Structures are given as structure tokens and as C-alpha cells.
Amino acid sequence: MKKAIVIGSGFGGLAIACRLRAMGNQVTVLEKQNNLGGRARTLTHEGFEYDAGPTVITAPYLLNELFELLDENSRDYFNLLKVEPFYRFIFSDQTHFDYGSSLKIMLDEIKKNYSKEDSHGYIKLLKHSKRIFKTAYLELSDYPFETLNSMTPYIPELLKIKFYKSVYSSVKSFIKNDNLIKALSMHPLLVGGNPYTTTSIYLLIQYLEWRWGVYYAEGGTRSVVNAFEKLFNKKDIEYVTNCEVIALDHHKSSLKSVVTNQGNYDADLIVSNADPSYFYKSLLRKNPKKIFNKPSILKHSMGLFVFYFSTNKIYDSVQHHTIIFNKRHKELLKDIFDHKVYINDPSLYLHRPSATDRNNIQNNCDSFYVLAPVANNESNIDWNLKGEEFCGHVIDILEETVLPNLKSNIVSSFYVTPDYFQKELNSFNGSGFGIQPIFRQSAYFRYSNKSNEFDNLYFVGAGSHPGAGVPGVLSSAKVTEKLILKYNA
Numbered sequence: 001m002k003k004a005i006v007i008g009s010g011f012g013g014l015a016i017a018c019r020l021r022a023m024g025n026q027v028t029v030l031e032k033q034n035n036l037g038g039r040a041r042t043l044t045h046e047g048f049e050y051d052a053g054p055t056v057i058t059a060p061y062l063l064n065e066l067f068e069l070l071d072e073n074s075r076d077y078f079n080l081l082k083v084e085p086f087y088r089f090i091f092s093d094q095t096h097f098d099y100g101s102s103l104k105i106m107l108d109e110i111k112k113n114y115s116k117e118d119s120h121g122y123i124k125l126l127k128h129s130k131r132i133f134k135t136a137y138l139e140l141s142d143y144p145f146e147t148l149n150s151m152t153p154y155i156p157e158l159l160k161i162k163f164y165k166s167v168y169s170s171v172k173s174f175i176k177n178d179n180l181i182k183a184l185s186m187h188p189l190l191v192g193g194n195p196y197t198t199t200s201i202y203l204l205i206q207y208l209e210w211r212w213g214v215y216y217a218e219g220g221t222r223s224v225v226n227a228f229e230k231l232f233n234k235k236d237i238e239y240v241t242n243c244e245v246i247a248l249d250h251h252k253s254s255l256k257s258v259v260t261n262q263g264n265y266d267a268d269l270i271v272s273n274a275d276p277s278y279f280y281k282s283l284l285r286k287n288p289k290k291i292f293n294k295p296s297i298l299k300h301s302m303g304l305f306v307f308y309f310s311t312n313k314i315y316d317s318v319q320h321h322t323i324i325f326n327k328r329h330k331e332l333l334k335d336i337f338d339h340k341v342y343i344n345d346p347s348l349y350l351h352r353p354s355a356t357d358r359n360n361i362q363n364n365c366d367s368f369y370v371l372a373p374v375a376n377n378e379s380n381i382d383w384n385l386k387g388e389e390f391c392g393h394v395i396d397i398l399e400e401t402v403l404p405n406l407k408s409n410i411v412s413s414f415y416v417t418p419d420y421f422q423k424e425l426n427s428f429n430g431s432g433f434g435i436q437p438i439f440r441q442s443a444y445f446r447y448s449n450k451s452n453e454f455d456n457l458y459f460v461g462a463g464s465h466p467g468a469g470v471p472g473v474l475s476s477a478k479v480t481e482k483l484i485l486k487y488n489a
Helices: 010-021 061-069 103-113 116-137 148-160 167-172 178-184 189-192 200-213 221-234 276-284 330-339 381-399 418-422 470-487
Strands: 003-007 028-030 042-045 050-052 080-082 087-090 096-099 215-217 238-240 245-251 254-260 263-266 269-272 303-312 321-324 348-351 365-375 409-416 457-459
Touching: 003 010, 010 028, 010 061, 010 221, 010 269, 010 470, 042 409, 050 221, 050 303, 050 365, 061 470, 080 269, 087 178, 096 103, 096 178, 103 116, 116 178, 116 200, 167 178, 167 200, 189 200, 215 221, 221 238, 245 276, 269 470, 303 381, 303 418, 321 381, 330 365, 348 381, 365 381, 409 418, 457 470
Parallel strands: 003 028, 003 269, 028 238, 087 321, 269 457
Antiparallel strands: 042 050, 080 215, 087 096, 245 254, 254 263, 303 365, 303 409, 321 348, 348 365
């Protein structure tokens, strides 16, 4: 029985731990924080609990199959609730658009409020998304791209689906209304990309959401993490919290042990769920052999400002997922991704879980978080100076749009900035999602799921193939499993 160490307990780390255990390995998961989950951990403040991270769960079969691998039924551990509509979009002209739940209702809404042409255009867009999905997701999401040549067989189909176009320009070729284009091209932002530069491959998310639906875990995303904890206890998967990795001992081409603040852990193989850019720079203290994976030359995702709050008013009219677009769009994203400057007019994603799950009415209060894309820490913004000011802008926007009298109804609140992602989650430059999902950072060009430096080192999570988002990091564990079976079984 081989000793396997998993560094980090985000969804990628939890997934590979299950797969390693199903392969018959002795598995230990090391987590820096005081609870499991990584970006999906639970934050507590003044008697309230908040999901720190992902609240959109799609392709739920990827979670279910992890429990099945260990002869368990996920339904005995957690329950998923359908979110309807998937998202509500609110535009700067005060109109709104509900996306998801019923395709017929949505098409009728587009026809009524926008145009018959855009209603037909969306059907064509969805068909295009399905074609991308069949190739990029069904065939490639768990395919190990070990060499550049491994991409060659797929080039003809990638050309047919016009991978070289951006998500925004692809949507624009089907849809004419500016508001609809903004709404239907927003998905890259959920995985750390700019819709104007992210490869149109990510249009597959459109069809993926319709195929399996959009879900929220009853009791919060934390209930899924708690389910893994129970599963680990039952299946003898060890996990150690408050355990920070400091260094890695190696001999020639193999890693021998993980050095932590709680001692050394010997290992036959190591899988890192940490941000690869951080891992190479701070733990291995060397650059990857693949020169285009050098952290300093990669384009990393935007940063995130996340405001958590509870109110003594129940805002029943607010949907589960609400996206509020600023009047500025392309220019705003340029300021965030390219210019990396401080902004005072963010677009916002508002999460109100009680719209789907009344368990989130805590202490007779409604609980929320609102997420604002901001520049990552390459910007050198001093969030100690700017945090309160920016939070004020966020509250003002919410008051003006969906949460009237918010200031007077807040009973508890706090926020995190890119500094939290950098210091607490070891995210390179405080990026929210690792490296950006542009084509030259995809598949083989992404960080390798198997290290090119050490025989027994592997990666899972947002930085490795296929990328960020819950389906992405869960699929990365499937890729890594295949490589471990090939090289270290």
C-alpha cells in the first residue's frame, strides 16, 4: 500500500483523495486552514455561517461518482436543490432578464422583451454550445495532454468550432441585443476569465448548465464538504487541519516527504491541490520545465472582493444568483484584467441562498455574499486603505438596484480582498481562479497534471487541466488519476 499525500482540501484535493483511496492507497490530506474545503470552506462571523466559495454546482454526477468509487451513495450524505432561474441579470437601464429553468419560457421572454430574431439566435447559440460541449467537455475534459502532439488530432474540430474567437464575439455572432450579449457571455467570469479574451471553448458552459441543471447544496456548499469529511472518516482517509506545508524533501527526481508546521510526512506520491504558480515559486522554489508555465509570464485571473453580510429584513424578491451589470463593460474589464487599476463602479454577483434553501435564514436573518471582480495584487492596490471605501461602493450599488435600505438593515458583515486569497489560500498574486482560461493557457499549455520535474508529483485543481469551476477541478482529479495509474500504480 503506497503512502499518498494530498496538499490542500479544495474540491480538487477532496476528489483526488477519494480516487487515490479507491486505488488502494493510504491517503493523508494536509490542509492549512482549520477546516476542509479550500475555496469552498465555511466562514463564521458573529454567529452566522457563510459559504466562502463556490455556490454554483453543475454536472452533479462528478460529485456522485466519487462516493460511488468508495461504495457509498452520495444521497446518504448530502442533497442538491435545483436553482430556478439559474441567474437573474440586472442591467444599467434597470431592466432584467431571467436565464435558465425553462427554455421555452426563456425563449418567449427573449421574443417578448428583445426580438424574435434574438430568440432564434439563442437556439442557434445553444446548438453551437452543444457541439463545443461534445468535443471540449465529453472528449477532452478528462483527457491527459502530456505532449504538444496530443492536441493535434483535435485541431480540425477545434477550428470548426472557432476556438480562436472569444466568448463575447461568438455570442455576438448569434445575438444582437447588447444586454443579452453581456448576459450570455458572462460565464468566463465564473472561472476567472475575461469574456472578451477567453477562448470560445468556454461556451460549452451554456449547454452544460441546460443538460444537468444548476444546483445548490441543501444547508450550503459546506454540507458537501462535511459529507466528504464523514466519508473520509468512514473510509480511513486521514486529514490534518491547521497543517501548513513549508517545504518538500527530494532525492534526485523523486519527492520523499512533505515538511509542515506539524512535522514531516513521508510519501510515495504527492498530489498538490495548491495553486501551481504558488507551489513552484514558494515551495519548489524553481520554475517549471515548460518555459511557458513560468509563473511570472502567465496571465492570472482577476482578484475578488467578497462582502459577506446578514440583514434583519428578508428580501424575498431577490433571486438566488443575481448578476448586476455596470454601465461600463468592456472598459471595466480592461481596467480589471489589463490595466489592473482600482475601480469604483464594479459589476456584482449577489448570492442569496435562502431563495432556494430556507435553512439559510439564520437567526431570523437573511444572509448573502456579494462578489466583485477587481484587479489582482499585481495592481499594488492597498486594500487596507481602500477596502472600506470599496465596500461602500458595493453597498450603494446594492441599495440602488435590489436591496433597498440595505445599510439600515445590515446586522453583521465583513469582507475579504485579494489579500485574503494570497495570504490565506496561497493564491499567486491574490488571483481568484489561478491562471486565465485563454487558449495559450489551456490543455497542454496549462500546468501539467503530472509534474515534469519529479516522478511522483501531480497536480489537481483550477491551475491544472481542464481548469477552474467545480466541474473543472473535479475533472482534473480524473485526469490525474489516469496519470497516476500510468506512472505510479
